[in-house]
Amino acid sequence: MIKLMKASLATLLALLTITGCQHIRNSGSEPVPVASAQMLRLATYNVHYIIMQEETGPWSLGDWERRKVPMDQAFKAVDADIIAFQEMESFAGRSESDVNLALDWLLANNPDYAAAAVGPVDTFPSTQPILYRRDRFKVLDQGWFFFSDTPDVIYARTFNGSYPAFASWALFEDAQNGQDFCVINIHTDYRSRSNRLQSIALVAERIRPWISARETVFAVGDLNARLGSAALGILEDEGVVFVPVDGATYHFDRGINLFGAIDHIGYVGAASLTGGPFVLREKFNDVWPTDHYPLVADFVLGSTDS
Numbered sequence: 001m002i003k004l005m006k007a008s009l010a011t012l013l014a015l016l017t018i019t020g021c022q023h024i025r026n027s028g029s030e031p032v033p034v035a036s037a038q039m040l041r042l043a044t045y046n047v048h049y050i051i052m053q054e055e056t057g058p059w060s061l062g063d064w065e066r067r068k069v070p071m072d073q074a075f076k077a078v079d080a081d082i083i084a085f086q087e088m089e090s091f092a093g094r095s096e097s098d099v100n101l102a103l104d105w106l107l108a109n110n111p112d113y114a115a116a117a118v119g120p121v122d123t124f125p126s127t128q129p130i131l132y133r134r135d136r137f138k139v140l141d142q143g144w145f146f147f148s149d150t151p152d153v154i155y156a157r158t159f160n161g162s163y164p165a166f167a168s169w170a171l172f173e174d175a176q177n178g179q180d181f182c183v184i185n186i187h188t189d190y191r192s193r194s195n196r197l198q199s200i201a202l203v204a205e206r207i208r209p210w211i212s213a214r215e216t217v218f219a220v221g222d223l224n225a226r227l228g229s230a231a232l233g234i235l236e237d238e239g240v241v242f243v244p245v246d247g248a249t250y251h252f253d254r255g256i257n258l259f260g261a262i263d264h265i266g267y268v269g270a271a272s273l274t275g276g277p278f279v280l281r282e283k284f285n286d287v288w289p290t291d292h293y294p295l296v297a298d299f300v301l302g303s304t305d306s
Contacts, residue, residue, distance in 0.1 A: 028246075028247060028281065029279065029280060029281035029282050030278070032077060032078060032079065032276075032278045032280060032296055033275065033278075034079075035079045035080075035081070035298070036275075036298070037176075038176075038300070039274055039275065039298045039299060039300055040081050040082070040174070040271075040298070040299045040300070040301055041078075041079065041080045041081045041082075041296065041297075041298050041299075042080060042081065042082050042083070042084075042183070042218055042220065042265060042296070042297055042298075042299060043078050043080035043082070043083040043084070043265075043294055043295060043296045043297075044083065044084045044085075044086070044185075044220040044221050044222070044263055044264070044265060044294070044295050045074075045075075045078070045083060045084070045085055045086070045263075045290075045292065045294040045295070046085070046086040046087050046187070046221075046222045046250075046263060046290060046291070046292035047071060047085055047086070047087055047088050047102055047289065047290045047292075048087050048253075048290040048291055048292075049087045049088075049089040049090070049091045049127075050063075050064045050089070050090045050091065050101055050102065051091055052090050052091060052092040052093075052097075052099070053092065053093065058253070064101060064102075066287060067287060067288075067289050067290065068101075068102070068105050069284075069285055069287075070283070070284035070285045070287040070288070070289040071102065071105075071106070071284075071289035071290065072105065072106060072109050072110070073284035073285060073289075074280065074284050074289045074294055075106055075110065076110070077280060077284070077294075078280065078294050078296055080131075080296060081132065081133050081136060081137070082130060082131070082132045082133075082137070082172070082183060083130070083131050083132075083294075084128070084129075084130045084183060084185035084220045084221055085102075085103075085128060085129055085130070085131070085185075086127075086128055086185070086187040086221055086222045087127065087187070087222075087290075088100060088102045088103055088127055088128065088129055089102075089127035090102070097121060098120075098121050098126075100126055100127070100129075103115060103118070103126070103129055106131065107131075110131075112133055112134060112135065113131045113132060113133060113134060114131070114132060114134040115129040115130070115131055115132075116129065116130045116131075116132055116139045116142050116170035116172070117129050117130045117142050117144070117168035117169060117170045117185060119142075122154075123154065124142075124144060124154075125144055125154060125155065125164075125166055125168065128144075128166070128167075128168040128185045128187060128221075129168070130168065130170050130183055130185055132170075132172065135175075136174065136175050136176060137172045137173065137174060137175065138172065138173040138175065139170055139171070139172060140171040140172065140173055140180065141170070141171040142168070142169065142170040142171065143168070143169055144166055144167065144168045144169070145166060145167055145202065145206060146158075146164055146165070146166040147159065147165045147166060147167070147188065147189070147195065147198065147199035147202055148164075151202060158189055158192070158195050158199070159194070159195055159198045159199075160192055160194065160195055162189055162191070162192060162195060163189075165187060165188060165189055165195070165199065166187070167184055167185060167186045167187075167202075167203055167206070167221075168184075168185045169182055169183065169184040169185065170182070170183055174301060177301060177302060179216070179270065179301040179302055180215070180216070181215070181216035181217070181218065181269070181270075181271070181301060182207075182210060182215060182216070182217045182218070183217075183218045183220060184203065184206075184207060184217065184218070184219050184220070184221075185220060185221050186199075186200075186203060186219060186220065186221035186222070186223055187221050187222045187223075188200065188222070188223050188224050188225070188231070189224065190224040196223075196224060196225060196231050197230060197231055197234070200223070200225075200231045200232075200234045200235060201234055203219065203234075203235065204234050204235055204237070204238050207219065207235075207238065207240075208238060211238055211239055211268055211269070214269065214270075215269055216267070216268070216269030216270045216271050216301065217240075217267070217268050217269055218265065218266065218267050218271070219235055219240050219264075219265075219266040219267070219268075220264065220265045220266065221263065221264070222262060222263050222292065223262060223263070223264050224262050225262060226259065226260045226261060226262060227242060227244070227245070227260065227261065227264075232264065232266075235266060238268070239268045240266040240267065240268045241266060241267055241268065241273075242264050242265070242266040243264070243265045243266070243267075243273055243276065243277040243297045244277070245260070245261035245263075245264065245277045245279065245295060246261075246277075247260065247261065247279060247281070248260065248261065248279075248281070248293070249261040249262055249263035249279055249292055249293050249295055250262050250263070250291060250292050250293075251281070251288070251291060251292070251293060252291060253288055253290070253291035254288070255281070255283070255288065257281070261279070261295070263292060263293075263295045264295070265277065265295060265297045267299065269304070270301060270302050270303060270304055271299045271300070271301055271303070271304070272299060272300050272303045272304060273297060273298070273299055274298045274299060274300050275297065275298030276296055276297035276298055277295055277296065277297045278295070278296040278297070279293050279294070279295055279296075280293055280294050280296070281293050
């Protein structure tokens with residue numbers, strides 16, 4: 001029995017050591033530099049849904065009251081020109097809800113921004129908005145498709161019948177240089193690898209004509225896959241280059257950084273990476289705003305990486 005206890009203790013200590021090393025290896029934060037007006041600062045941020053039916057507990061209405069000021073502080077610290085959100089949903093038990101507390105809160109507190117990739121909930125899923133500086137960008141078009149065998153049916157369930165998941169997108173014109181570019185905002189199934197692979201394959205299919213037309217495309221979001229994975233490889237085969245994020249972007253709502261980035265910013269076309277990526281691994285007002293960190297990168301439009 002004593003030998004067994006010693007063996008169990010040794011195993012536990014080994015696991016704690018490994019976990020601690022992983023946490024350290026995937027951690028570290030540095031301030032995001034002041035944004036340059038000549039660059040395009042792009043960000044992605046999974047902000048976790050709010051459970052409308054619950055007054056207290058994790059992700060409840062009460063929890064939202066605790067998180068909302070820190071979330072606004074994180075938004076301001078990112079200082080993005082364009083930021084794509086995932087899970088920006090006030091969940092009331094069904095997909096169609098015209099209440100979006102997080103979106104309303106950020107827009108009310110940041111009047112220089114407007115929201116693209118949103119619309120009436122019966123025709124446009126509004127839980128993956130893309131916020132942009134209203135004085136610099138013009139929205140030329142927007143749309144969505146679901147990760148499903150019927151991708152153009154709104155709120156269609158995923159390939160294996162799981163909860164609906166989708167990509168939203170918006171086509172922008174930059175008033176500073178007249179450049180057009182598209183941002184596609186992706187959130188894949190974290191449970192099912194087959195769902196992820198089929199979802200990313202559908203994204204590749206949808207952006208292929210844009211790439212063939214030599215349009216500039218940014219593929220961003222919570223892909224629930226790491227660099228070097230088969231899922232990201234599908235988009236890399238289309239020419240998408242992912243910024244090389246070092247360390248975690250998901251932290252279990254505890255600041256625990258066990259594995260590499262699952263949130264990504266990819267790009268193809270007339271764009272070059274000029275700064276970052278930056279990951280804000282920090283609390284705001286001593287609160288984690290959500291269980292992901294915001295990911296930020298700076299680009300210049302009108303040129304390509306060689």
